[in-house]
Amino acid sequence: MPGRGQGPPPVQAPHRRPHPQPRRLNRSHVSKIGKCNTCGETRKLEKSGKRCYPCDHQGRKARTAPPPYEPDRECARCRVSKPASAFHRVGPGHRRAQCNECRAATRGSRKGEERPSRKSQRRRHYTLKGYGITAKQYDTMLAQQGGGCAVCGTAPDGKRLHIDHCHQSGRVRALLCSPCNLALGQYEIARRRFEPYLIRYGDGNPLLGYDAAE
Secondary structure, X not given: OOOOOOOOOOOOOOOOOOOOOOOOOOHHHOOEEEEXXXXXXXXXXXXXXXXXXXXHHHHHHHHHOOOOOOOOEEOOOOOOEEOHHHOOEEEXXXXXXXXXXXXXXXXOOOOOOOOOOHHHHHHHHHHHHHHOOOHHHHHHHHHHOOOOOOOOOOOOOOOOOEEEEOOOOOOEEEEEOHXXXXXXXXXXXXXXXXXXXXXXXXXXXXXXXXXXXX
């Protein structure tokens, strides 16, 4: 019973189920009828709406079919007839003229012989180009110096020698190791100051009574 000062309980509305929404039809899965781009006939088209089902099936079979037989070919370097799989593929229906073994021997094996990276090759190219000499001239200068520095004769330990040049004329002089190149640079900077000093005080201070003949 409701207490004093309280009215009757509210009347609850009857439970109603929401009205079911109409199911939308996914038109992407509906077969369309139109003209096939392959055979040109009016048939049911597949999802893309470009080809009919028989033409699409034939296209899938052609894409998954094994590659056609390629006859043996002769390598342009070793002149040995080898199967087509021994030549790298360049594009559809094209392969390289040299076999894989000849190409690996020409470029050097990655496992046996350590090849310089493209970055070091590019750096050497632009370094020689900046001094106006070629790689052949560099190798000739290195062989003339006995394979070492032109000052101390130290052979480079896995590193290339520095190209010494005149800073005034820009002409290349010789190949030096890193310590000799740095020392020569410091000497050229201080030579103008130290040469007059050595000419004047090289044999001793004349105020101390040293004789030049001694």
